[in-house]
Amino acid sequence: MKTIKIAGVPEHFNMPWQMCIENGEFEDESIDLQWTDVPEGTGKLCQMLREGETDIAVILTEGIVKDIAAGNESKIVQVYVETPLLWGIHVAAGSSFKKLDDLKNARVAISRYGSGSHLMAIVNAKAQGWDTSKMKFVIVNTMDGAIEALTNGEADYFMWEHFMTKPVVDKGVFRRLGDCPTPWPCFVIAVRKEVLANESEAIGTVLDIINRTTEEFQDIPSIHRSIAQRYNLDVEDVNDWLDITEWSQNKLDRQTFNEVQDQLAELGIITEKTTYENAAG
Incomplete structure (x- = not known):
């Protein structure tokens, strides 16, 4: 074997x-x-x-x-x-962010540098016409870490696979402001x-x-x-x-x-x- x-x-x-x-x-x-x-x-x-x-x-x-x-x-x-991959763009349900453009200078929760949540945040920011050199990242390691960080106001938005994150949206923990597919x-x-x-x-x-x-x-x-x-x-x-x-x-x-x-x-x-x-x- x-x-x-x-x-x-x-x-x-x-x-x-x-x-x-x-x-x-x-x-x-x-x-x-x-x-x-x-x-x-x-x-x-x-x-x-x-x-x-x-x-x-x-x-x-x-x-x-x-x-x-x-x-x-x-x-x-x-x-x-x-x-x-369809990346959902999520904020805390109770946050003041209502549309994608509200996230222009917001803090991004990422699992770690070099991860999909990090790289796709840059892809999305570029697509929105934002200055990617001014992006601020907060390492949260996992989905649970992202839930904690967004809920506690330690980060502002989190990008993760649409369907795996949907139960968190359905429970009213996250709101999804949009999706960003990988090119x-x-x-x-x-x-x-x-x-x-x-x-x-x-x-x-x-x-x-x-x-x-x-x-x-x-x-x-x-x-x-x-x-x-x-x-x-x-x-x-x-x-x-x-x-x-x-x-x-x-x-x-x-x-x-x-x-x-x-x-x-x-x-x-x-x-x-x-x-x-x-x-x-």
Whole structure:
């Protein structure tokens, strides 16, 4: 049995991985795939790849492209979710912020620097025409940390995936002022280069198994109810999410990689670019 460590956020996007693990599909191929939930998100996942705490990360595209350009010795082996991620822009329910423009000089709660909540706040600010050099960030680590920070007035707004945050909106803790979709495929699968070199066959098997599952994922009977139950979501919200989500079994192509990296450079998120050959494979 070969042990492979994998990490990702504890969110509905990773239901296919949980199903494959629980069904013993990796074990059937003599792979002990050990999953770690990382509620802190992409910044923490990048750190885990760098420090060898995980072999594989299911990770936001913008975060891992930024970190590979900054020296992370990992490669993007394929796209996992082809469609954009819908980032909700949230404020405390009782706050005075009523529209997006009210947030121009507001403090942004982020899970950590280099995370999706950090990078997408910059993307959104640029789209609104705000001066991104004047942005103020407050590190909150997790969704619970964001709820506390916004409720206590320690930060003003928080960007997180629309559907995972909707229960907090429905409970009247947050208000959503709008949504900001990523201008690129949202999730990719990244693997440490050392692991790719030494365990290429096992990694290939892992990808074959997850790709078979995502190809038929939307057609699994009652999958919407299973997702809703596991992640404490409303069934109708899960249906809405499934309707706008397209899985991928393909490599990240050169054009898409260049477009992502060019946009990150234009936003000032990265200062030095890397090559497609270094970042994807």
